[in-house]
Amino acid sequence: MKIAIFENIMTPGGHEVDFDRILVEELTGLGHEVSFYVPEGFRFGMDYHVPAHRLKGEVVTYTGLRGLKKICAAVRREYRRQKWYEQLYREAAARKVDAIIIPTASYRYLRALRKNILKKSPVPIILILHGIRPGDASTILREAEKLLPYPNIKLAALTLAQNIFGKRSDNIYSIVPPAYIPRDIDPPNEITKKETLTIGFFGQYRREKRLEDFLAVFLRGVYTRPVKLIVQGATTRPQDAADFDRIIRKYEGQKNISFLHKGLVGADWQRMIADVDTMLMPYAAERYRYQCSAMLFTAIGFGKPVVVSDEMNPEVFESFHIGETFPGGDMEMLGRTMERFINDYDVNAPGYRAALARAAERYSPKTLAVRLTELMSPHENRGDR
Template sequence: MRVAILETVKTSGGFEQEFDRLIINELKKQGHEPVLFLPENSTLPVDFKIPIEYMKGGQIVDYEGAGKLKKIWLSIQRERRRINWFNSAYEKACAHDVDAIMLTTATYRYLRSLHKSRLKDSPIPVIFIFLGVNPQEKPKFLEQARKCQSYKNIKLKVTTLRNDFKNDNVLNVELIKPPVLLPEGIKVNPVLSYKEPIRIGFFGHYRKGEKDVDGIIQAFLQCHLDRKAELVIQAAPTSAEDRQDIEGIMAKYDKESSVHFIKHKVYGKDWYDLLQSVDVLFLPYSNTRYLYNWSAVYFNAFALYKPVLATDVLNPEILKEYRVGKEVDLKDLTHLSKQLYEFLHDYKKMLPTYEKELQRINQDFSTESFLRSLLS
């Protein structure tokens, strides 16, 4: 099959493009021919090394650096252009230039645009991929999804670990498993080996009040396992206030040999090399949206064969089904310290179990089965 990826978003963060790359590489692996559909006069920060065909209707609308009022105007402009891009894609579908079209990071707004375009009557499958649907967006999503029920070639695929649609009677919505996310150019050793110190990585942008970095460090130090383990923290602030706060924390623990700080933002391959450099990934997420939206870093960890320390709001279905780490409680630092101690104390004897279970996750959430679910 010749399959088009219609990309309408350009970001500096990179997840959208990494997700596209994963799908493109798997399409090639399974013998398909991927092609990129891109709005006219637009570029992406990555080169997928596949043919590009341009959609009429204007270039990609970029929100970066825009204020609140400008974002409102840009969102209106983006929707108008999206309708034009969809109409252009419809022309290519009618000409049978491709056998299927995918939109890889869709929202309910895409469906709102679809209703106003000719693409809804596409003669070939048009696959919209939604990266989870949270309760706030669900009513809007359902409203738009129900309007699509008469469009015979419009496929709505929601990547999720749970079924929140049991009683909603939306037969055109299909729930599929998300894929493990193996970054390009990163070598993985699926055989886990023990060495000391055990390096625990705690990465991401620092925002004051969002993650209790000071409390987590205290809980770690109270384990009194400094020769056995070390905590590696990325301290990349997002504002001047954040910078002042994290600099105070770094000064406080400056003489702790088992606590190390990375003081800058990391992108691209350097980011994945950083994930690869530790033995365990600590993901202290507290935002309840991760009950509904799967975490890219979590699924990076699985692809890289890293055991995890995670909270009960971070895709809790994983640790209920697979023994790949430990759930931790951030609300009670004494309890957290005990949990960290137990995890580190048992880490060596648990490695064979973690290895076996990580292999199982990589099979159950493989990119091969993910693509089959998309194209079915």
Template sequence: MRVAILESIVMPAGHEVEFDRILINELKRQGHEPVLFVPENFPFKVDYAVDVVYLEGGEVVTYAGASKWKKPFLSILRERRRRNWFTSAAQKIKEHKIDALIIPTGTYRYIKALLDTPLKDSEASVHVIFHGIGKGEMDRFIKQAHRANAYKNLYLDVISLRDDMLRSDLPRVRKILPPVFLPSTELSEEQGNDTISANNTIKLGFFGQFRKEKNIERFIDAFVSLNYDNSVQLVVQGATVKPEDGALFESIIKKYSQYSNIQFIHASLIGKDWDRALLSVDALLLPYGAERYRYHWAAMLFTAIGFNKPVLISPEINPEVLEQYSIGEVLNLDSVNSIGQGIQTFVENLQHNKEQYNQGLMNANEDYSHRALIQSILNV
């Protein structure tokens, strides 16, 4: 099949870039021919090594650097251009003999826009991918899904571990399982991408964007209270965007500088640097739960699974995963003492019961595979 991926989100790196890479690489592996549909002058951050078709309708609209007064205007402009791109895509599907179109990151606004364009009547199947639907979004999603139900080739595919978006009268609203994020093939072969290492040192990793509300100091205080020597180490990476977050992270680095078993990385890690950092640790820490993670799949959790790293995780983060797979432990975040107890139990399990985690990670990788993702989308 010739499968077009319509991407209109500009990101320097991160989830959207990696998700597009998953789609394109797995489509190729399964013998399909992926093609990228993008707005004119689209600023690629990655070379996906596929044909690119440019859509009419204007360039991507971003809010980067815009004042709060300008954002309402940009929002209207973005909605108008989205309709232009969808209209152009409907024509490009015919010109390039496309069998299926995937819109990799959608919201209910995308459905509204799409239904105003000829794309709704496409002879190719059109798949809008939703990365979870929060409690506050559900009613708006269902309203638009009912409108979309009249169009037989339009599929609303929700990446989720929950069933609350499914309706018997909406047969083309479908639940598909999240995919794991994998290290690059070269690094995976270079470092073996082993599950938990057999050496005597346990290295715990906290990775991702640093924000004040993640309250990382409380977790570090709990780790320090356990008085581990260098046989148990902690790596804390913080990618900061706002100057105030950068200053706070630097102050945290200074505060804990006397601990030789704590390493800080104040930098954005992209590509192979990100892969190497994750592969260098034995387990990943996700102690920053928020209620939205019950509804949206957590990219860091599925990164941990793909990199074969057990997790110490907040109870809000996709609880269905740990209920089904023995890949780590849930952390009680009530106090520094409860966090410390959780870390201690987790480290002991890594030292003495690593086989159960290794088996759980193998099972989860099979069920959340890229192969399963593409088959779920294209199997109509």
């Protein structure tokens, strides 16, 4: 099939970039012909090595805007989205594509689609919804039901939670998220016993992750083996960058902690993950119960045992003992869990590795691609129920 990916979220790196790469490489691996459709002036976070077609109308961003300017930008973005949809419809009507995937959608995409001729597309349109929380579910369900008369519109909810919508809608399909695997480097070697255990704390720096509290807990720990912590953070807002730099200055004298204030993509990012033994995600927030953590699914794809808050994708840990959890926000319990995890690591590592292998199979990127192609069939299998 000729599969088009409509992307209009412009970012230099991160989850959206890697998720698009999964779609491109796994769908291509199944024998499909993949291309992008993007707005004028769109800049890709990486080279996907597939054709890119430009749609008239530039990307509208909210970055740095407040008040009335932000409202005006939202209006322009909605207008542009309608025009992009119209152009996609013409491509579908001319049978230049056999299916269209919108990789990161929201209820606004559904609302806009309901008002656009694209809803009558002669080819399947699959909108992928990420991180649906209970408060979002009713709004999405309402928009989905309004699109039921249009059989080629299909919503793929990337979720681990069961029955998040409260009731069924025939155009919503639940799909498990994919693991992020090494793609530019050789897979990490089989983990062997090391004198120093290297732990990674990675990802976008945000204050809600409570990095400073975690560092204090880590330094108070009593460990029976040498341990090293690597902290990498990417920042997008000036206030976050300033706060992260302050933390680095405060702790940079600690011999067993190193920092990298830099966003990483591609092979550089993958090598950093591959070079640590374990990964930590001690941040806690209610939304992590519903939003599939890209960092957790990176750990699964790279075979790295974890320490995480019990609010982070609990369904994963109900099925796979891939590390240890602690009550979210409880710094005292985090400290105890860290000590136990580090001191008993060599004993527990074989069990962690076996569980990680099973989880990687369950959440394989190929599984996502196969499921999406099933939804492109006029006789799709509703195996999500």
